Amino acid sequence: MITITVNGQRHDLDADPNMPLLWAIRDILGLTGTKYGCGAAQCGACTVHLNGEAVRSCVTKVSRAAGQQIVTIEGLSANNNHPLQRAWNELNVPQCGYCQSGQLMSAAVLLRENPNPTDQDIDDAMSGNICRCGTYQRIRAAIHKAAELQSAGAKL
Amino acid sequence: MKKIIYLGIVLFSVSLMVLSFRTDSANRKELAAPAKDSVGSVKAFMSVYKVLMSPRCMNCHPSGDVPLQGEDSHLHTMNVKRGVDGHGLYAARCSNCHQPANTPGVHMPPGNPKWALPPAKMPMVFQGRTPRQLALQLLDPKQNGGRTKAQLIDHMAKDDLVGWAWHPGDGRKLPPVNRAALVAQVRLWIAKGAYAPAAKAK
Numbered sequence: 001m002i003t004i005t006v007n008g009q010r011h012d013l014d015a016d017p018n019m020p021l022l023w024a025i026r027d028i029l030g031l032t033g034t035k036y037g038c039g040a041a042q043c044g045a046c047t048v049h050l051n052g053e054a055v056r057s058c059v060t061k062v063s064r065a066a067g068q069q070i071v072t073i074e075g076l077s078a079n080n081n082h083p084l085q086r087a088w089n090e091l092n093v094p095q096c097g098y099c100q101s102g103q104l105m106s107a108a109v110l111l112r113e114n115p116n117p118t119d120q121d122i123d124d125a126m127s128g129n130i131c132r133c134g135t136y137q138r139i140r141a142a143i144h145k146a147a148e149l150q151s152a153g154a155k156l
Numbered sequence: 157m158k159k160i161i162y163l164g165i166v167l168f169s170v171s172l173m174v175l176s177f178r179t180d181s182a183n184r185k186e187l188a189a190p191a192k193d194s195v196g197s198v199k200a201f202m203s204v205y206k207v208l209m210s211p212r213c214m215n216c217h218p219s220g221d222v223p224l225q226g227e228d229s230h231l232h233t234m235n236v237k238r239g240v241d242g243h244g245l246y247a248a249r250c251s252n253c254h255q256p257a258n259t260p261g262v263h264m265p266p267g268n269p270k271w272a273l274p275p276a277k278m279p280m281v282f283q284g285r286t287p288r289q290l291a292l293q294l295l296d297p298k299q300n301g302g303r304t305k306a307q308l309i310d311h312m313a314k315d316d317l318v319g320w321a322w323h324p325g326d327g328r329k330l331p332p333v334n335r336a337a338l339v340a341q342v343r344l345w346i347a348k349g350a351y352a353p354a355a356k357a358k
Contacts, residue, residue, distance in 0.1 A: 040261070040263060040264055040265075041253040041264070041265050042233075042234075044247075047247065053249060053251070054246075054247035054249075054252050055252050055253075056252060059255060059259045059264065059265060061255065064255065064256070105247070106246070106247035107247075109246050110246045113246055114246070121246070123235060124235065124245045124246060124248065125245065125246035125247050125248060126247070127234050127235030127236075127248065128235070128236070128247065128248050128253075129247075
């Protein structure tokens with residue numbers, strides 16, 4: 001049995017320690033917001049937070065998550081009101097949407113560590129998340145928008 | 157009588173000669189310690205240089221802020237960068253993809269618990285270094301992470317991340333010699349005087 005905490009909830013998983021975390025999240029826990037894109041850590045669609053760090057769950061073993069805190073896209077906020085989610089909605093960022101949970105999870109780490117990112121910072125943080133539909137311009141704009149919302153929210 | 161005296165002198169002389177051949181343990185130690193030998197030292201270093209400039213070592217000792225990948229040492233994809241501490245930036249930190257062990261399969265991320273580049277303030281660049289430059293850099297505590305010669309040998313011999321080079325995961329070539337041979341050449345280089353090759357050496 002491997003115990004992991006996902007979105008604040010403890011789960012005892014009957015899983016092989018070598019199972020990719022992505023499988024545990026999707027197939028055992030039924031949290032399907034996190035996507036399988038490549039299985040090789042090359043697209044970022046599987047990005048979740050492990051103790052606050054953006055890890056690629058397709059190559060992260062469930063054993064690495066044992067006793068740790070995982071946050072998936074479903075847990076990014078209680079009411080879809082994270083500044084990034086609000087910005088994403090305002091600017092209609094997604095097209096097909098498949099990459100977007102990974103995009104948001106990576107952007108969330110950026111905004112937490114750098115509340116006012118430059119375009120270079122966005123390049124540095126987000127280049128590992130690829131989008132076949134090419135929504136990159138809207139992703140960039142939405143990150144800037146989210147930074148404004150976050151800053152405004154902090155001032156209230 | 158004369159013959160007896162003569163024989164006695166000969167025997168005494170021969171005894172003295174035989175006794176002089178004996179080497180005691182003090183002499184043996186002196187003979188075992190290698191004398192400074194610039195030619196031998198440089199020869200040993202050139203073997204070390206070939207290993208350190210091979211992809212399994214050089215790829216994580218790049219001249220810029222981007223790690224290198226592959227047998228051709230191209231720039232790591234996905235715009236990943238060194239960052240201040242050598243562990244990457246934001247959602248592209250090394251351990252975000254690189255696990256504590258190699259992920260099985262060709263082109264899957266290699267792994268080690270210490271996976272990272274040297275930090276920005278002590279980049280310990282190998283890429284682009286001539287043999288002379290690298291030798292001098294390795295010997296300089298201001299450029300080699302503050303290491304003494306003994307610690308340098310220790311790093312080559314025992315460091316876990318250095319050791320990854322000989323267990324690099326699927327599809328990656330090993331360095332030109334095994335680890336024991338590398339360490340032996342490092343020891344020899346230093347024992348023979350830690351000479352740096354001439355400026356024109358390649």
